[in-house]
Structure formats: structure tokens, C-alpha cells
Amino acid sequence: MAITVDQIRDKLIKELAAVHVDVEDTSPNRCAASYKVLVVSSQFEGKPLLQRHRLVNTCLAEELKEIHAFEQKTLTPEQWEKQKSQ
Amino acid sequence: MNSLIRTTARCLRSVYMPRQAVWSTSARFLCAAADLQKDLGEMVKKDKVVVFMKGTPAQPMCGFSNAVVQILRMHGVDDYASYNVLEDSEFREGVKVFSNWPTIPQVYFSGEFVGGCDILLQMHQNGDLVEELKKLGISSALLEAGKESK
Structure with missing residues (x-):
């Protein structure tokens, strides 16, 4: 079954208590093969980048088996506010 | 197992510095070892900078692998070991x-x-890479360029 944008978003919100999630299907023909996500969660606070990415990878472990390419950006709510105001 | 040796041989060619002497030992290691994991443990420690990628630094086969090569190049890091995961699917899965x-490229x-x-x-963007390279005893080319322009 193809992975959907909603499926990824819902899982990140539910499991990582993400307050904001952007999911973009970046495959050329939107064939659900590659995704780019932005995840904003307070669970990232105090964690280095590698650990944040691992949290996302673990959360989406099942989905990642089907996805060919995966880009991610992980921000804390504070970083997210700062980025928005720039 | 033959394919693993082939992989090793090809990787060897993609490594910038000649390391044949080290490699012939390692190739035997890979050959003898069903435990690729143990070999990987040694591979990642043998060089300061190790990249598992799709393709080679001279010919990356994926945009993300290419990005890693370009970032390292920007910092003047040319002397690193690169391993092409496309050469062998077992190797590719073992790396993961x-x-x-879950994804390739991977940098050590x-x-x-x-x-x-x-x-x-x-x-690279937040400056951490320059610091991490410094810890490895590598002075980033971007740092040098910055000094000159001052």
C-alpha cells in the first residue's frame, strides 16, 4: 500500500506530539517514493540533530521501508517560531 | 562472497589515497567474515572521514550522495574513504x-x-561542520578562505 502524506503527518503528530508537520511528496510524479518533512515538536528540546532524526526515523520505520528518499528537518517549537519570524 | 570482494576492490579505486596495503588485509577480512557488521566496525574507524554513498565521489549516482560529496569538497576534505553501496545489495543493507x-548516504x-x-x-549551514572537522585535525578550507578575506 502506498504511503500517504496524511498517514505520515498523523503518525508524527500522534507519536512525537508534533505541534506542526509539513509533509511534501517530492517524487517527480508524486508516486509516494520520496518525501520531505518538517517536524516541530517539544520532544526535540535538548536533543542533538542526530537524536532528533533518529526519533523521526523510528516513528516512521514502517513507512521508510517503502519510501525511497526521505528528507527531514526537525525543530523545537522555539526554533520554529524564530524561523517563522525571519 | 565474490561480489563482496569485487565491491571492496571497486571501493578501493574510489578511495582517493592509495591504501592498497591496508586493503588487501581488509579484503581477506571481508571474505572470511560472514559478519559484515564486524567489518563495518573496522571500516568506519580506519579513516577519519568515511562516506557510504551511491556511486563514487567522482560519479555520484544520487542527488543526496552528490550533496555530501560537494559539501566535503567545499571544506577541502578530499582525503576520505568512500564506499559505493550500489555495488552490493547485502553490503547496502548491512550499512543501514x-x-x-534507513537511508544512504551515511557519514562517519x-x-x-x-x-x-x-x-x-x-x-555545514550552522558552522558545526567546521568545528567537527577541527576535532579531526582537519582545517576546513572555508575557514582558510575566511581568514584570507579578512
Whole structure:
């Protein structure tokens, strides 16, 4: 079954208590093969980048088996506010 | 197992510095070892900077792998070991298991997993990469360029 944008978003919100999630299907023909996500969660606070990415990878472990390419950006709510105001 | 030796031989060619002497030992290691994981443990420690990628630095076969090569190049890091995961699917899966990381490319500094393309790019952007390279005893070319312009 193809992975959907909603499926990824819902899982990140539910499991990582993400307050904001952007999911973009970046495959050329939107064939659900590659995704780019932005995840904003307070669970990232105090964690280095590698650990944040691992949290996302673990959360989406099942989905990642089907996805060919995966880009991610992980921000804390504070970083997210700062980025928005720039 | 033959394919593993072939992989090793090809990797050898893709490594910038000649390391044949080291490699012939390692090739036997790979050959004898059903435990690729143990070999990977040694591979990532043998060079300060190790990249598992799709293709070679001269001919990356994926945009993300290419990005890693370009970032390292920008910092003047040319002397690193690169391994082409496309040469062998067992090797490719083994690399992912070893780091517990689902995607390629993967970068290691001094045997320690740094991350994939996203992480290296963000480290490049926020200045962490210059610092991490310094810890390895590598002075980033960007740092040198900055000094000259001052």
C-alpha cells in the first residue's frame, strides 16, 4: 500500500506530539517514493540533530521501508517560531 | 562472497589515497567474515572521514550522495574513504543495519556516525561542520578562505 502524506503527518503528530508537520511528496510524479518533512515538536528540546532524526526515523520505520528518499528537518517549537519570524 | 570482494576492490579505486596495503588485509577480512557488521566496525574507524554513498565521489549516482560529496569538497576534505553501496545489495543493507539509519548516504567521523545528507547540510549551514572537522585535525578550507578575506 502506498504511503500517504496524511498517514505520515498523523503518525508524527500522534507519536512525537508534533505541534506542526509539513509533509511534501517530492517524487517527480508524486508516486509516494520520496518525501520531505518538517517536524516541530517539544520532544526535540535538548536533543542533538542526530537524536532528533533518529526519533523521526523510528516513528516512521514502517513507512521508510517503502519510501525511497526521505528528507527531514526537525525543530523545537522555539526554533520554529524564530524561523517563522525571519 | 565474490561480489563482496569485487565491491571492496571497486571501493578501493574510489578511495582517493592509495591504501592498497591496508586493503588487501581488509579484503581477506571481508571474505572470511560472514559478519559484515564486524567489518563495518573496522571500516568506519580506519579513516577519519568515511562516506557510504551511491556511486563514487567522482560519479555520484544520487542527488543526496552528490550533496555530501560537494559539501566535503567545499571544506577541502578530499582525503576520505568512500564506499559505493550500489555495488552490493547485502553490503547496502548491512550499512543501514550497522548505523540503524534507513537511508544512504551515511557519514562517519572517527568511527562515529554523524548522519545523512540532511544532517551534514545543516552542520555545514550552522558552522558545526567546521568545528567537527577541527576535532579531526582537519582545517576546513572555508575557514582558510575566511581568514584570507579578512
